[in-house]
Amino acid sequence: MKIENHILTGDDIAQRETPNRGGPITPEFLVFHFTAGRSAQSSINWLCDVRARASAHIVIGRDGAITQLAPFNIKTWHAGRSHWQGRSGLNNHSIGIELDNAGRLTKVGNVHKAWFQDVYPESEVLHARHKLDAEPAFWHTFTPEQIGRATALAEELTAVYDLKDIIGHDDIAPDRKRDPGPAFPLENIRARVLGRHEDVEELFEVTANFLNIRKGPGVEFGKVADALPAGTKVALLETRNRWSKIDVQQENDIEGWVFNKYLKAIPE
Template identity: 35%
Template sequence: MQIVDHRLKPGWYKASPHHGGALEAPSLLVMHFTVSGAGAKGVADYFVSPTANASAHVVVGRAGEVRQVVPFNVKAWHAGRSVWRGRPNCNDYAIGIEIDNWGRLMRTADGQVRSSTSRILDPALAVEMTHKNETRPCLWEVYGETQMSALVAVTRAILAAYPTITEIVGHDDISPGRKSDPGPAFPMGRFVSLVGGRGDAPALTRTVVASRLNARGGPGMQFDTLGVFLAGTRVEVLYDSPGPWAQVKGALAGGGEVTAWVSDQYLA
């Protein structure tokens, strides 16, 4: 996959009418989910429709299909109200990638796992996790390996063509509280590892360097402590967003495994 004249080859689809002015020297790559089961083509068709009033640069489907609807040197309308490191209006300096994914799911009274549109889904596609900006766990759709491989290929091409990009973040990082995508099921740490070319990167692990590291129910001191990780414990990093907190899974002191949030500065 390569980028020619700011278009993915292969991957270019058709131009969306929903875009802004020139995007010069982008510094940020923002990951989104679509809250859809329409596939890359279906979402791309929506973005090019006259009524959408929204767009992203690229859509990546569950089966690995890729569609681009805004050239990378043009501002897409994906971020909305947003700020990153004190700089507002992320559309002005960010490339946006939409990943076809239902995001938040629910288990209804009949025991079925359903999407926000009440579509019945395979329970194997759901994982219970707590969003870093929330306090209670819920179900989220997992991201499949075929889709992740396509996403890694697209991202590598973008970073090679636009070396001014220095950070990869989620929509929930630049619009916390307002947006929840790409959600806790998106393996940000592993994704960044794969993009960097570090082998197959089945999991990103780090080592606890504090003598005792509190495992909390959410990303902040206000969340309850679920237990303690001891120095030297290897933990799997599930979500390592830019900021002071990381979501990890590992063995607690005294036994038992937990998924929890820890202060990132105490992981090596």
């Protein structure tokens, strides 16, 4: 992906203009959010509706598809009342990225429900404590495609705009916000992009009983090793349409391609 004249170009990147925008800004920060919505399309539609009084620069779908709603040098309305590093009103100083995600879930009997009543499978649920809360809660997980695209976009934006920090909505509005929350590997992305640590990898766990690991991104490629049992920890090396290249953490030198659907992010 590339940024030219404050517009993102590349594969699986679409443009749609939101009317919910202000004047020119000089971005200093990147702020991540979850949409707490049903789908990327429903969130995009809402963020382009004048009644929403809300917007963001980017929405990343669960398949990794990106939609840009405003140029990066134009103010969007994603942060609200907020503070960070001596700045207030972060809409005036930041780029906002929304990730399609149902947000915090509630356990009802055997199922996990979003606020809009849709039900999510166990494989898409993380039970974890938010850094600002005392008790653990249930959170909808992000896909490897989303995390891969978010990382690549953060790298590109940081290079072009010389950003000072990469933060969550919960960091800048801790009294009222919990997104993107503990299911999003913000610290890994921040460390990798801002170069504060070496060799930071995004870790995932296998959720299938046994997951085939192959030489290339497709079932036509041969297996490189025995199938990985549930719970195997792997590091994400590269993501492509429905497949990710991973590095098995417990074994030496096993690298290969697996189906994304059976990977779940491990919080830091």
